[in-house]
Amino acid sequence: MxxxxxxxxxxxxxxxxxxxxxxxxxxxxxxxxxxxxxxxxxxxxxxxxxxxxxxxxxxxxxxxxxxxxxxxxxxxxxxxxxxxxxxxxxxxxxxxxxxxxxxxxxxxxxxxxxxxxxxxxxxxxxxxxxxxxxxxxxxxxxxxxxxxxxxxxxxxxxxxxxxxxxxxxxxxxxxxxRKKLRLSKEQSAFLEESFKEHNTLNPKQKLALAKQLDLRPRQVEVWFQNRRARTKLKQTEVDCEYLKRCCETLTEENRRLQKELQELRALKTCQPFYMQLPATTLTMCPSCERVAPTTTTTTAANATTTVNGGGSGPNLSLSDSSKQPKLNNNPFFQVQGHANQVAS
DNA sequence: ACCTTGTAGCACGTTACGTCA
DNA sequence: GTTGACGTAACGTGCTACAAG
Structure with a gap:
C-alpha cells in the first residue's frame, strides 16, 4: 500500500x-x-x-x-x-x-x-x-x-x-x-446572577468570571451566548402565546360586534322612520383589526352604543362601556410593552 | 479619505451529550 | 436495560464592527 x-x-x-x-x-x-x-x-x-x-x-x-x-x-x-x-x-x-x-x-x-x-x-x-x-x-x-x-x-x-x-x-x-461538561449548580447560579446584571460580557468580565468559576473563558462566553439564545426563545414563546390570546380576544370581540351589527340592521328594518337617528358607529374591521367610523342609523334605544360622528347627529352618551372597543385596554396594543417587560 | 485584511463578538442553527421519566 | 424527550454545552457559519496597515 x-x-x-x-x-x-x-x-x-x-x-x-x-x-x-x-x-x-x-x-x-x-x-x-x-x-x-x-x-x-x-x-x-x-x-x-x-x-x-x-x-x-x-x-x-x-x-x-x-x-x-x-x-x-x-x-x-x-x-x-x-x-x-x-x-x-x-x-x-x-x-x-x-x-x-x-x-x-x-x-x-x-x-x-x-x-x-x-x-x-x-x-x-x-x-x-x-x-x-x-x-x-x-x-x-x-x-x-x-x-x-x-x-x-x-x-x-x-x-x-x-x-x-x-x-x-x-x-x-x-x-x-467532543466534550460536554455539566456545570455545577454553584457555577450555573453564579453565571445566572452575572447574567441578570449584564447579559453581555466584556473581555475583562469574561476572564474574571472564568477565573472565579474555574472555567475556560470560552465556556463562559458560550454560556452567555446560549443564555441569550434561551432568553430570546422564551421571549418569543411568551410573545407568541400572548399574540394568540390577543387574536382570540379580538376574534371574540369581532364576533360580538358583528352580531350587534346584525341586530342593528334588523332593528333598522323594523323601526318606524321617525325613530331613526343619524349617527356614527364604531365597527371593528375584521381584516385589518382597525376601528372605522361608519355612518348609520339607529334607534334611540340603541343610541348608547354610538358616538358622535362629526356633528351630523346628536351627541349621544357612551354609557354602555362594555360595548365600546377598548383600544387602550386592548391587549393587541400592549404587546410591545409586554415584550419589554418580559425582556427585563 | 478610502480600501483591504485580520480579529473579535454576536446571532442563529445545529449537534451531541447528560438526565430523567 | 432500553428508549425517547428534553435541556443544554459546544460547535459551525455568517454577519458586523473595529483597528491597523
Missing amino acids: ELALSLGDASRSLTNFTDKPVKIKDNMGFCMGLGALIKEKSQEKTQQQEITREDVRRASSDPPVQLDLLPFSPVQRYPPPPPSHLRFSWLSENFCRLLDFLWVIFDLFEAVNLCEPAGSNRVPEEAGVSSPNSGVSSFQMELSLQRNKRDFEMTMNEVDGERASSRASDDDENGLT
Missing part, C-alpha cells in the same frame, strides 16, 4: 482524507509543529483510551500555540520546540484545522510507508478508516498524540498558568467525542 503525500498543494491533497474538504486560504509549503498540548491528559490517558480530534483541536486552538516555520521536509516530523519569539496567537480556525490534519498526515505517512509504530498492533489499513463525523480516525489521532507526547512535554513548561488551570476540568473527559 502506497500513500502519496503532497503538501505542496495542500488545498488539493488534504481533501482526499477528510469527509469535508479542509479550507485552506494559502498553500503552505512549510513544516509546522505544535508546541503545546494537553500535559495532564497525555499523562493520564491509558493506551486503551483514544485521544480524539477534539483534544488536538482544542490544544491547537487555545492560545498560545507554537509553530515551527521550517522548510518542508518529511524528515522533520518532530521539530524541537520553537523559541518563544515564534509563538503565534493569531491562528485562524482553518489554520488550526490544518495543523490538526497535518499531524494525522504525518503519522499516516509513517505508518504506511515507513515503519510500524512502536507499540502499535494495528494494521495500517485501519489508519485509512475515517470516523463518520470527524473525518479523522481516532486511531490516527491516538498515534499522533502518543508519538508527539514527548515533544509536547518538553514545551509544557511554557504553558502559562491560566491556561493550565483552565484546562483542569478537561482531565476527566473520556476523549471519545
